[in-house]
Amino acid sequence: LSRPILLACLICLLLLAGLATLRGELLAFAIPLLIYLLYALVQFPQRIDLDIQRALSAERVHAETPVTVTLTITNRGAVLDNLLVEDRVSSGLKIISGSARHLVTLRKNGSFTFSYTISGSRGGYSFESVYTEACDPVGVFQRAQTFPAAGQLFVFPEVTRLKFVAIRPRRTRIYAGSIPARASGAGVEFYGVRDYQAGDPPRAINWHASARHLGSLFSNEFQQERVADVGIVLDGRERTNLFRGGHSLFEYSVLAAASLSDAFLNQGNRVGLLVYGSYLAWSLPGYGKLQREQILHALARAQVGASSVFTGLEHLSPRMFPVESQVVLISPLVGEDLNVLVQLRARGYQVLALSPDPVAYESRILGLTPEVGLAARVTRMERDLLFRRLQRAGIRVIEWDVARPFDQVVRPALRRAPIPQHMGRIV
Amino acid sequence: VIHITLIINIILCVGSLAWGYGQSGRESFALWILIFGAVWLIALWRRLAWFASVGLLASILAAALGLWLGLSPAWMLAGILFGLMAWDLTEFRRRLSLAFFEDDLVGLERRHLLRIYLLLLAALLLSSIALTARVKFSFEWGLLLAIVTALGITHLIRWLRNS
Numbered sequence: 001l002s003r004p005i006l007l008a009c010l011i012c013l014l015l016l017a018g019l020a021t022l023r024g025e026l027l028a029f030a031i032p033l034l035i036y037l038l039y040a041l042v043q044f045p046q047r048i049d050l051d052i053q054r055a056l057s058a059e060r061v062h063a064e065t066p067v068t069v070t071l072t073i074t075n076r077g078a079v080l081d082n083l084l085v086e087d088r089v090s091s092g093l094k095i096i097s098g099s100a101r102h103l104v105t106l107r108k109n110g111s112f113t114f115s116y117t118i119s120g121s122r123g124g125y126s127f128e129s130v131y132t133e134a135c136d137p138v139g140v141f142q143r144a145q146t147f148p149a150a151g152q153l154f155v156f157p158e159v160t161r162l163k164f165v166a167i168r169p170r171r172t173r174i175y176a177g178s179i180p181a182r183a184s185g186a187g188v189e190f191y192g193v194r195d196y197q198a199g200d201p202p203r204a205i206n207w208h209a210s211a212r213h214l215g216s217l218f219s220n221e222f223q224q225e226r227v228a229d230v231g232i233v234l235d236g237r238e239r240t241n242l243f244r245g246g247h248s249l250f251e252y253s254v255l256a257a258a259s260l261s262d263a264f265l266n267q268g269n270r271v272g273l274l275v276y277g278s279y280l281a282w283s284l285p286g287y288g289k290l291q292r293e294q295i296l297h298a299l300a301r302a303q304v305g306a307s308s309v310f311t312g313l314e315h316l317s318p319r320m321f322p323v324e325s326q327v328v329l330i331s332p333l334v335g336e337d338l339n340v341l342v343q344l345r346a347r348g349y350q351v352l353a354l355s356p357d358p359v360a361y362e363s364r365i366l367g368l369t370p371e372v373g374l375a376a377r378v379t380r381m382e383r384d385l386l387f388r389r390l391q392r393a394g395i396r397v398i399e400w401d402v403a404r405p406f407d408q409v410v411r412p413a414l415r416r417a418p419i420p421q422h423m424g425r426i427v
Numbered sequence: 428v429i430h431i432t433l434i435i436n437i438i439l440c441v442g443s444l445a446w447g448y449g450q451s452g453r454e455s456f457a458l459w460i461l462i463f464g465a466v467w468l469i470a471l472w473r474r475l476a477w478f479a480s481v482g483l484l485a486s487i488l489a490a491a492l493g494l495w496l497g498l499s500p501a502w503m504l505a506g507i508l509f510g511l512m513a514w515d516l517t518e519f520r521r522r523l524s525l526a527f528f529e530d531d532l533v534g535l536e537r538r539h540l541l542r543i544y545l546l547l548l549a550a551l552l553l554s555s556i557a558l559t560a561r562v563k564f565s566f567e568w569g570l571l572l573a574i575v576t577a578l579g580i581t582h583l584i585r586w587l588r589n590s
Binding site: 005014015019023028037102105135 | 550573
């Protein structure tokens, strides 16, 4: 029973009882309740007129970095007693100091400022509104209203700096970069020898070859280094990422995607990102800092998703990536992914598969029992077989046991580009 | 401060009513009222805020019954006033629990207590005047007054609920 109704009922009860029994004292007993109710009615604010401003100390942070949210509330209307103000904080964020809820009294044109500090895991969070609840001074009548106070916070994944990631796609772009382009020109890698041409610098002359052919001079040629197109595919399928007890490998995959995209962009390449989850979230390829921001935003929002359409990788169309470019798939991988990757490779793409190790990860979750050990061995064999088939198809596979730091595992494996090879026979 | 004031008000509410009943030789009634007061305090301790409404209703019913039995109206009125204040403070305490510890809780408490004291003082004065003054109302006028009051309150509540 709400407070005003209870009061009204009691007043009516006393009035009717007084009249029924012809006892004036009962009417007198109703007076305190009546005064109380009338006072509440008179003082009850007819409307809440607030101006709310929000400020965040940072809008782009890394995971678990504290961010201070400051709200300034100005009362444009009548006096508000016992005004409850509550900022609505996303469930993924946790308040580490201060409070998002306050009880204040605001005079006309008075203002109140409060701050609280939050931190959270990777994600894109939006602050939309502030909930307010005003009541009369004795709290009989209440009025709730929400006010818009927009704000956005992006918690980016951790980025491990990789100095150099060696890739060797068949086709490069025209701009100078760091990827050998299978064409002679300015560079550091030896490419071949040709006849000396007027204008060649003396240090380019290959004296050994020239000595063997009297009367002729030969010059060294170097391999041009250019930038390339790199498409990063982040596997967000629930079937490959989620394990018992809500454990997920996806966060590790996101870390890998962030680190690799950062490294590729630093090398001057054109990088695109495709998050393959419950739907395809495609960040168009681009260069530089702007693209790094776009990719980090996309990674901040990336979630594991279940979809009956995207259970396999067959929707990973080659048309999504520039012809003969570098495709990097970050996925724990399952057996059915083999055909799709081989098809990509067959179309001339250089494919690099970086696979966070689900067997080691799940074994640690389940604990070392004989049954788990046996299951892990069987799964490990299946996985080794899959990797062998991928490697025979010319796909570079790097397995990452997530218990080890990403850069320690990946840096040695990615320091040298693979020797280009033709398609092998699929076992 | 609120907590102590609340306990004192509950004690004063049941104490006034029990004293009124006790004075007229109805000790068993007084005992039941004291037991109810103890239950109210336990409910307060267990943070059962809804029990304050039961307490207010019970104190009004006890006061009305006391009046019917010919007890002193002053003690009964005091019981209602303290019951109303206990009911009010229970709600205020619930609202204060929503506040952050750095909010101006002392100021909020002080303002509320001052306001409620003044309000109940005015109510006490008016009720006392109403109890002592003897104005002859015919039954028809009284009935009309009651119907108008009841209708007015009902419409008001309906309007507020809709808005």
